[in-house]
Amino acid sequence: MDRLEEFKQFAIELAQKGGEMMLEANSKQLGVDTKQHRTDFVTIYDRAIEKYIFDSLKERYPNHRFIGEESAGANNRLESNDPTWIVDPIDGTSNFVHGYPLCCVSIALAIDRQMVVGVTNAPFLKKMYTAVKGGGSYCNGEPIYVSRNVRRIEDAMILLEANYDPRDSDSRRHVFDSLLWKCQSVRHIGSACVCMAMIAEGVAEIFLHHNLCIWDMAAGYVLITEAGGQVCQYNGKPFDPHSGSCMGAANDELIRLTEEVTKNGY
Template sequence: MNYELLCTKVIATTRLTGNFIRKEAMAFDANAIEYKGLNDMVSYVDKNAEKQLVRNLSKILPGSGFITEEDTENITDKTYTWIIDPLDGTTNFIHGIPTYAVSVALYEENEPVIGVVYEINRGEMFSTFKGGAAFLNNKPIHVSKNANLTQSLLATGFPYYQFDKQPQYMQLFTEMMQKCHGLRRIGSAAVDLAYVACGRFDAFFEYNLNSYDVAAGAYLVQQAGGKVMNFSGGAEFLETREMLATNGMVTEEILATIKKHF
């Protein structure tokens, strides 16, 4: 498998979907949203973008499986499986906040081999492939070299449903605020991880995540020299739905703080 060539094709397909989303954003009517659950919104833009992605990715790699957010197609018993979020940051999109992305990962068996995150409004295409580096608009990127947590900028996400862990999360949030330059909540885990990969954030942590939110971004961080783990320090972050992604140099202090509360 020529992963570099495959990644080039995925980038082109992801950009097409991003262009569709950008165009729809110009005339989007917030009344066109549906609710999948408490504060869990979806629109025709998410659904149509996902159908477009599935259709085009199927042409790139016929017979591959899919894990998708909007259930356009979910087939997992394949050698190659796409894990995709057509619009990560739907709440931002609906409210006209310009931070949202298309996220596409490809797994070969249980191993990531392609990761692409396209932040639509800034036109930033983050990409990586097995055997290659991590890139932003075709230029190599690397995680930050900051080893001092007190000088770090961190990213996180807030729970918007399933609030059972909110009390300990707020305790963790309070402690982390006092240990770093600041905490940011952008509203797109895919973008958060891409920003860790290129050194804008030194770390990202969040729980209650889905695989399609983070599969591509996590691979970007790893390929850019960073570390990704769950809140126990293990590698099963997709299965446990909790994640700490760092530049590798501030890991221990953040992980120790997380373990105090989770």
């Protein structure tokens, strides 16, 4: 546990610096480019923050492994038991480009292929979320917990992130329609990492996304589970950071009910 706390504290330092770089960004000089499609943005700050974080980690822990959104390429799978750092330098880059504050720096650590440290810094919200396996979840140093009293979808706020691939429109529409008229409210945040932090904090009760990468959910997995919540795949199968599918919820009952409602989609 002492070593995990050491790793967490260093991740906090790096996420704090990454957040400062986001806050200092010149909106006129973001160097915006696109990756896989027209809404998949990358900026010079994504690349600069990832480089800073990885350079710092490699200097401190030269024998560790590293997976980052902007540098992973085909090396985007957790295939070693060695300590592996997983970094999303800016999750919610589209939000960042538009000056929308729901974006963050996300850093996770896996050991023996298990997520054990999660740090998410949302600098525009002034919130630093941290968690260590077996040590609980925190926001700005204060303990946080998932929503404790909601057991029905009708009472839940759902964070439902859309995928922009038109080939998925039918199944996506089914899931949205199934939940929209049943739950209390639906929100589209634009950052999976922020969404998962909000579930851990008890702001909302259910998070759904079916097209994520490992860096989108690694830190959030630790945050939610250490806050007392549950994380699995869309179909209820155990969490797999390579499946692309993620459902996070405050409790098992909401997992079961959501799976039941959306079983014909995604």
